[in-house]
Amino acid sequence: MLGVAGGIAAYKACELLRQLTESGHQVRVVPTAAALSFVGEATWAALSGQPVSTDVWTDAHEVPHVRLGREADLVVVAPATADLLARAAAGLADDLLTNVLLTARCPILFAPAMHTEMWEHPATQANVATLRSRGIVVLEPAVGRLTGADTGKGRLPEPAEIFAAAVRLLRRGADAAPDLVGRHVVVTAGGTREPIDPVRFIGNRSSGKQGYAIARAAVARGAKVTLVAANVGLPDPAGADLVRVETTEQLRQAVLAAASGADAVIMAAAPADFRPAEFVASKIKKVDGVAPTLELVTNPDIAAELGAAKPAGQVLVAFAAETADLERAVAAGQEKLLRKRADLIVVNEVGVDKTFGAEHNQAVILGADGIRYTLPELSKDDLADRILDRVVDRFA
Template sequence: MARQADGGTDGTAAERRGPRVVLGVSGGIAAYKSCELLRRLTESGHDVTVVPTEAALHFVGEATWAALSGRPVATRVWDGVHEVPHVRIGQHADLVVVAPATADLLARAAHGLADDLLTNTLLTARCPVVFAPAMHTEMWEHPATRENVATLRRRGSVVIEPAVGRLTGVDTGKGRLPDPAEIFEVCRRVLDRGGDLPRDLAGRHVVVSAGGTREPLDPVRYLGNRSSGKQGYALARTAVARGARVTLVAANTALPDPAGADVVAVGSAEQLRRAVLAAAADADAVVMAAAVADFRPARYVDSKIKKRDGEGPAPLVLEQNPDVLAGLSAARPHPGLVVVGFAAETDDVLANGRAKLARKGCDLLVVNEVGEHTAFGTDDNQAVVLGADGTETPVPLGPKEALADRVWDLVAARLGGELRGR
């Protein structure tokens, strides 16, 4: 039966609102950024109730939350006692997102304390819960915080990894609230799957490569490719939403960092190789979605190569780059590592894909046709996922997130019971 907005049942379609989201805001300087998250939620049709802590109201006032959400703001357990807000708000939510989530809030949530309306709401919620932490680096790295985060993740909550950047004052490091647009994408992913969102990557560490490598010719020129990184970023976002700790090795992309992913920026194929191998040491799965250059200039010229009148260009001599995917497959840091490759083909797609799967030695190979207006830079993709066990899984044309989810379905099915990632 359909629920009404007041928590009852039945009602016409006109009376029903969009998904109910509780936006919890705890007392950190990053609270002002949650105004942008609230705007994105409301403008996309979500019915948002803001529950700030008393400390949060020192940073952003009640009037601002009410104006942006278009509804009264719940702040205290004792307001509207006859409606039992400390129970009803959580009971009727489709999603609870806390942004920012301070170290104090994470500690109280992990230990089941309920000394204000927000922590009461977290205890009564039976819907997915997303925490977007924001705090100083020392607080995030403290063993108490790490244990609290592990507890919340073990119980099924999505705790997004904080971003790296400028913090309060002159401090810089890990602990910055991720971009509100990226937090919104995590929330959208969680809501899209509702109660059926797989948490099959909880406790896992996965590594994703994305973008296209560039091989320098001289200080101003390079050999590159058309990859935008969108498919790799979709893989990172969906893995975060499914509970994984994600390391994203990004080569020359112009995309905002996905919320919850540790991003390692690289340029060349050799830099990507080193970053992937380092991250794979304790990973459960590696998905190589980056377009890695097969060749690089045999000689790097220290100064800009000049055009000389009457002379043609000097021949460009290339040498082969190390094969990152084949090397990782052959020398796995541990036997349980699942390795996934991508093969961009322009003709004889499946035949070339099967030959490449055998040659690379990976567990899965995502084969897709590419071209000037196909796959590269677009929001959609289609592919066939080939398995080393002989399986073939076609994925029809659709959003790159749909292909990413299908890849993680296949990876999760191949992972054993041991949790290697932490």
């Protein structure tokens, strides 16, 4: 079921509908009366290939206000306006869409869109907290251009990212509890860059795909997610608060700030271990083909710093990217697990053609309690859920 509330972002729901139908899903659209002022019934019918349900009175003998919610595998509301969130939180049933929300026994996903002041209002925040406490996934809105010349937080997340969140919920199934509701999860992703001069840097091959997959999976499981991304060119994951950084020190500062009060910190980024001792303010010139000597210094170990100051109850997940064979990589990972005082460490073999930039990953998860999970090659999305399963185990 695709619910559409009455906001200007309703036109973007057309693209979301197209992605849902083209991926093989049967979609019934339930627009509010206000939504039909933005996108007409004929558009929804043509894109979905299904009749459009607009009120509780049409085909009353089929009892649509009960049947539609019961039959759904997933209910997505995009855009979800401040008004719709308020009515859903209060349990009102004054139109077909709110009736569907009350009768649905499947996962429900809200993608809010509204002006910044409306999103930040205490009433809206209280309504969002109420919905999340019931196990409903409410994405964080994106930051960007709003109606008119306004810019800020409140923009509807991109349809492709709402689609990705919907697919995550469908894959988990109707009986899968949103087991991270009420939890704050900090995730890092990407690879840091250490500038040599204004045009050159020391970096690595990390694409950020695994960290982004973990962030998306945590959002789908109900968590509040802060994603600290270093030099990543991927679309912003819907529902995560994104902090962009470049250098290892910037990553360190952002993670230390976000980790305060977080329930879990998952260090999937690849920070540079070294940086130039000095930054040259102008481009280094090539003189007679002689290469300059570059002096390096060691960067701080962010995960070890987090582990040394980890509050009781917080789960720290480190990563160990190794170029050795599996067993030597696991041995190195075990040493890092102890040294960083992490609860879990994800060990994987990396290289030019392995892991970095790929869609799949093979890993071993080690625990401070001695557990070892050797996983087959999985999609990075599936590996993300396996990692979060182990985090949930630690909470329990």
